[in-house]
Amino acid sequence: MSGAEFLLWMRGPGISFAALFFIAGVVLRLIEILMLGRTKNLAELRGSGSTAGMRTIATRFLPADANTFRRSLPTIVLGYLFHIGLFVVIFLLTPHIKLFQSVFHIGWPGLPTPVVDFFTVVALVSMLGLLWRRVSNRLLRFLSTGEDYLSWAVTFMPLLTGYLSYHHLLLPYSWMLGIHILSVALLLVIFPFTKLMHSFTLFIARYYNGAIAGEKGVQQ
Amino acid sequence: MTAIKAESRRPADETLGEALRSHGISRRGFLKFCATTASLMALPPAMIPVVASALEKARRPSVIWLSFQECTGCTESLTRSHATTIESLIFDHISLDYHHTLQAASGTAAEAAREAAMRDNHGQYLLIVDGSIPLGNPGYSTIAGVSNLDMLRETAEGAAGIIAIGTCAAYGGLPHAAPNPTGAVSVSEIITDKPIVNVPGCPPIPVVITGVLTHFLTFGTLPELDSIGRPMAFYGQNIHDRCYRRSFYDRGLFAETFDDEGARKGWCLYKLGCKGPVTYNACATTKWNNGTSFPIESGHPCLGCSEPDFWDMGGFYRTLSMPTGHFSTALGYGVAIGAAAGLASALLGRSERDKARSAHEKVSVDDLDKGGSS
Ligand code: SF4
Numbered sequence: 001m002s003g004a005e006f007l008l009w010m011r012g013p014g015i016s017f018a019a020l021f022f023i024a025g026v027v028l029r030l031i032e033i034l035m036l037g038r039t040k041n042l043a044e045l046r047g048s049g050s051t052a053g054m055r056t057i058a059t060r061f062l063p064a065d066a067n068t069f070r071r072s073l074p075t076i077v078l079g080y081l082f083h084i085g086l087f088v089v090i091f092l093l094t095p096h097i098k099l100f101q102s103v104f105h106i107g108w109p110g111l112p113t114p115v116v117d118f119f120t121v122v123a124l125v126s127m128l129g130l131l132w133r134r135v136s137n138r139l140l141r142f143l144s145t146g147e148d149y150l151s152w153a154v155t156f157m158p159l160l161t162g163y164l165s166y167h168h169l170l171l172p173y174s175w176m177l178g179i180h181i182l183s184v185a186l187l188l189v190i191f192p193f194t195k196l197m198h199s200f201t202l203f204i205a206r207y208y209n210g211a212i213a214g215e216k217g218v219q220q
Numbered sequence: 221m222t223a224i225k226a227e228s229r230r231p232a233d234e235t236l237g238e239a240l241r242s243h244g245i246s247r248r249g250f251l252k253f254c255a256t257t258a259s260l261m262a263l264p265p266a267m268i269p270v271v272a273s274a275l276e277k278a279r280r281p282s283v284i285w286l287s288f289q290e291c292t293g294c295t296e297s298l299t300r301s302h303a304t305t306i307e308s309l310i311f312d313h314i315s316l317d318y319h320h321t322l323q324a325a326s327g328t329a330a331e332a333a334r335e336a337a338m339r340d341n342h343g344q345y346l347l348i349v350d351g352s353i354p355l356g357n358p359g360y361s362t363i364a365g366v367s368n369l370d371m372l373r374e375t376a377e378g379a380a381g382i383i384a385i386g387t388c389a390a391y392g393g394l395p396h397a398a399p400n401p402t403g404a405v406s407v408s409e410i411i412t413d414k415p416i417v418n419v420p421g422c423p424p425i426p427v428v429i430t431g432v433l434t435h436f437l438t439f440g441t442l443p444e445l446d447s448i449g450r451p452m453a454f455y456g457q458n459i460h461d462r463c464y465r466r467s468f469y470d471r472g473l474f475a476e477t478f479d480d481e482g483a484r485k486g487w488c489l490y491k492l493g494c495k496g497p498v499t500y501n502a503c504a505t506t507k508w509n510n511g512t513s514f515p516i517e518s519g520h521p522c523l524g525c526s527e528p529d530f531w532d533m534g535g536f537y538r539t540l541s542m543p544t545g546h547f548s549t550a551l552g553y554g555v556a557i558g559a560a561a562g563l564a565s566a567l568l569g570r571s572e573r574d575k576a577r578s579a580h581e582k583v584s585v586d587d588l589d590k591g592g593s594s
Pocket of ligand 1: 459460461463464465466467469487488489490494495496497516521522
């Protein structure tokens with residue numbers, strides 16, 4: 001198999017199959033969660049659940065209190081850098097925008113590639129930092145399972161292979177680009193059934209917590 | 221290109237240097253050619269005199285050119301690209317003993333010329349092939365009643381080396397495009413025991429063809445190849461890396477259509493389907509039509525014609541990063557399957573919950589009391 005054939009297969013059946021798996025998995029999980037339902041709240045409402053729910057979605061972007069912030073400083077800072085980097089790379093690189101455009105038929109302007117490149121490096125370095133913290137901190141290491149390392153690896157690989165293919169490093173571009181798409185395919189397949197699903201459930205969870213507290217009149 | 225005519229053949233012992241001089245090519249012009257070729261082949265300047273003296277003394281090697289499932293574009297590229305140059309003269313002075321498009325002889329006489337060349341130069345002649353070979357049915361393409369497959373096997377047997385010219389001979393090319401109705405394959409899929417150089421392109425750049433010949437004449441060997449059999453010297457560089465529009469790519473400035481402001485300003489053609497990023501060829505540096513320009517310079521995205529399967533790369537005008545095939549349909553199916561499975565799983569969960577609820581026995585205070593006293 002030549003690099004061109006591999007790339008062609010990944011751009012065609014490979015990524016289509018992974019996307020099918022991904023979307024089916026995400027929809028399955030979301031329907032399961034949303035159809036769990038809630039037990040009827042028989043108590044008298046003391047505030048609006050939905051307002052509090054929406055507010056919690058926003059407020060949880062900020063650290064809860066100074067003490068938590070100080071104790072988890074590396075996780076918070078590196079975590080933010082990584083997520084911002086990832087967002088920029090996925091949604092603001094022109095080749096990626098064209099991909100979304102081919103599905104959703106809407107496009108938006110991309111950033112210059114050196115800028116995206118910079119954010120890729122930011123994301124890669126923060127991920128390495130987060131991994132280092134996970135293995136060097138005894139408590140975090142104790143709490144970590146195989147799934148945590150797997151989620152880390154399948155997120156790291158697309159960033160790394162994307163960086164390598166953009167810079168034409170290691171392998172001919174068609175091979176590296178094919179491997180990049182393959183790494184994304186792996187991420188997509190694993191995504192719905194690991195904690196990577198938090199990209200969707202995080203908003204549901206925040207809303208739910210906020211809404212319950214709001215209905216009980218908890219001051220936020 | 222007149223070398224074919226038997227009556228006008230130059231003496232076989234005439235060297236290339238003599239032949240060039242008799243055509244009025246000056247020493248200066250010849251050395252300039254050697255310098256350009258040496259730099260194209262990535263040889264150090266110290267090698268220029270070596271190339272020159274080897275070419276001076278080179279005898280005309282016998283060359284047999286077989287054309288199979290092809291469009292003659294490769295021959296056209298070589299013979300009609302521009303006015304007579306030293307490159308074409310060099311080509312003129314190889315002993316092209318068989319080329320069914322260019323030779324004057326036809327029918328039995330033509331085949332006799334091929335057989336004579338094979339016999340006289342057994343083990344030494346160079347075989348050039350353009351076009352792919354159909355494996356589906358031998359009748360799809362024949363020459364003088366002989367199938368392409370048989371002729372290739374027969375002629376390759378006594379060849380010193382093979383040059384597969386054009387993407388069809390190198391990788392199957394257009395005939396090999398899905399669904400490949402003739403079962404077309406490349407030369408290297410049939411011949412495995414001879415050195416083969418692939419010179420792909422649709423068509424290849426003429427100077428690349430003569431460059432490989434020059435290498436053979438100079439060193440008596442075939443040049444260093446990449447992983448898919450192409451000479452590194454010409455196919456070592458990526459179009460995207462050498463493209464003069466690259467700064468626009470990096471700045472995020474793209475032509476969105478062929479007649480918008482970006483197209484007029486010469487911005488990057490990536491969004492219009494440019495395959496430059498996955499293409500290795502010398503177009504961006506050597507250029508076409510006597511160094512005039514290359515497709516991207518004329519405002520058209522690169523088709524990736526020197527790469528295997530370029531016809532099937534998902535469409536010439538489809539952006540490289542866009543998925544090919546039925547991606548959106550796959551997403552649609554994904555939603556449907558996910559929704560069905562999610563609904564089934566949720567309903568199953570609910571029915572289990574209801575069952576558990578109804579199986580739940582209520583316990584009263586009295587029951588507890590009884591339980592406590594027993
Ligand atoms: S026109 Fe093609 S080869 Fe040139 S920079 Fe743009 S994408 Fe790359």
